[in-house]
Amino acid sequence: MTATVPRPSPARPALSALRDRALRLAELVTTPVLPADYLDMVNPLRAGTDLRGRVEAVQHETRDAATLVIRPGADWQPHVPGQWIRIGVDVDGVRMWRAYSLTSDLTRADGCISITVKAIPGGKVSNHLVRRVRPGTLVHLDQATGEFVLPDARPEKVLFVTAGSGITPVMGMLRNHPELDDVVLVHSAPTPDDVVFGAELRALAATGRIRLVEQHTDTAGLLDPAGVAALVPDLAERATWACGPVAMLDALQEHWDAAGLGERLVTERFRPAVAATGEGGTVSFTRTGATVEADGATPILDAAEEAGVLMPSGCRMGICYGCVLPLREGAVRDLRTGEVTTAAPGDGVIVQTCVSAAAGACSLDH
Numbered sequence: 001m002t003a004t005v006p007r008p009s010p011a012r013p014a015l016s017a018l019r020d021r022a023l024r025l026a027e028l029v030t031t032p033v034l035p036a037d038y039l040d041m042v043n044p045l046r047a048g049t050d051l052r053g054r055v056e057a058v059q060h061e062t063r064d065a066a067t068l069v070i071r072p073g074a075d076w077q078p079h080v081p082g083q084w085i086r087i088g089v090d091v092d093g094v095r096m097w098r099a100y101s102l103t104s105d106l107t108r109a110d111g112c113i114s115i116t117v118k119a120i121p122g123g124k125v126s127n128h129l130v131r132r133v134r135p136g137t138l139v140h141l142d143q144a145t146g147e148f149v150l151p152d153a154r155p156e157k158v159l160f161v162t163a164g165s166g167i168t169p170v171m172g173m174l175r176n177h178p179e180l181d182d183v184v185l186v187h188s189a190p191t192p193d194d195v196v197f198g199a200e201l202r203a204l205a206a207t208g209r210i211r212l213v214e215q216h217t218d219t220a221g222l223l224d225p226a227g228v229a230a231l232v233p234d235l236a237e238r239a240t241w242a243c244g245p246v247a248m249l250d251a252l253q254e255h256w257d258a259a260g261l262g263e264r265l266v267t268e269r270f271r272p273a274v275a276a277t278g279e280g281g282t283v284s285f286t287r288t289g290a291t292v293e294a295d296g297a298t299p300i301l302d303a304a305e306e307a308g309v310l311m312p313s314g315c316r317m318g319i320c321y322g323c324v325l326p327l328r329e330g331a332v333r334d335l336r337t338g339e340v341t342t343a344a345p346g347d348g349v350i351v352q353t354c355v356s357a358a359a360g361a362c363s364l365d366h
């Protein structure tokens with residue numbers, strides 16, 4: 001008996017060579033717009049192109065917060081609950097990048113993801129997303145990242161402390177981790193109506209899935225660590241995740257550290273903590289020719305954007321490296337640590353403009 005060994009079909013290589021030739025020919029005909037650009041126009045969510053998403057729905061949560069349901073491109077990789085994405089949107093013709101935590105349930109049948117945005121006064125991107133974006137809008141995306149997630153060995157007792165939009169990564173965890181059965185959530189917002197996901201959280205509390213403590217700051221004042229400790233007597237036994245304004249997180253960290261519980265607290269910051277400021281200076285941009293007077297407390301990114309310079313950016317708090325630029329000459333100060341970096345031409349030093357302020361005159365390659 002003779003065995004037949006399957007042989008590769010000659011049709012395949014021939015077909016792919018033909019397709020490559022056709023693409024090269026199309027490139028010649030369509031230059032300067034490449035065939036890939038046409039494919040992007042027809043199917044912007046296709047595999048193998050820049051990761052994008054299409055807004056499928058905008059659901060209003062409170063008077064100033066909305067959830068955007070987004071169909072991600074084919075190359076999207078599932079996230080871990082608690083992580084965030086960088087999202088790029090065009091606001092008045094300018095591409096701007098910001099970070100938003102994912103709030104979606106991983107088991108959604110339609111494969112969509114969601115972010116929930118709270119519009120802040122004067123905020124360029126948050127107001128655009130909450131008040132102006134409509135279904136059908138295309139946005140640019142990065143894959144999810146972040147360490148504000150539960151460990152594989154789930155803690156028996158969990159405490160979440162959140163304020164305002166700080167509820168978003170925690171909502172992502174609550175929706176995806178039904179196995180957590182001893183959860184206390186202490187959340188603060190100005191009024192009951194300002195609690196983002198208020199109805200869903202209260203429903204979870206009604207079924208006994210979580211113990212929910214709402215602090216309405218208009219009547220009860222700001223949440224402080226002593227208040228949390230009074231509300232949660234078994235706090236020392238709980239692994240704690242906290243997300244909210246910088247001042248609240250700093251106070252919680254100090255309290256947990258003082259009680260020897262520092263390692264049991266994980267925080268997620270939406271804004272960098274500024275620890276050190278100093279003298280500013282003139283920032284010049286070698287390629288655009290722009291010159292900006294910046295004080296020593298303002299990130300170069302903010303000062304440059306304020307002066308109308310188009311800058312690369314991302315999280316705006318020193319974690320994504322979407323804003324780095326070569327420092328050609330001069331000095332900048334890291335606002336988080338006070339460390340001053342100096343450069344001379346040829347040094348090849350790069351700096352994160354979102355957490356660096358001018359420390360005297362400096363010039364950046366941009």
Ligand SMILES: Cc1cc2nc3c(=O)[nH]c(=O)nc-3n(C[C@H](O)[C@H](O)[C@H](O)COP(=O)(O)OP(=O)(O)OC[C@H]3O[C@@H](n4cnc5c(N)ncnc54)[C@H](O)[C@@H]3O)c2cc1C
Nearest residue numbers: 098099100101116117118122123124125126165168270315
């Ligand atoms: C990891 C991470 C996850 C995030 N997740 C969410 C989320 O799920 N939902 C959400 O709504 N936001 C989230 N943010 C914040 C978000 O990225 C933007 O900072 C926020 O939407 C403001 O952007 P903006 O363009 O509207 O404001 P900008 O135009 O950049 O700033 C306007 C003014 O507000 C100040 N400002 C900027 N951001 C804040 C802030 N967060 N709080 C108070 N003042 C601010 C600025 O200093 C400036 O004075 C997250 C940030 C990070 C780093």
Ligand code: FES
Nearest residue numbers: 314315316321354
């Ligand atoms: S914008 Fe993310 S590190 Fe600067």
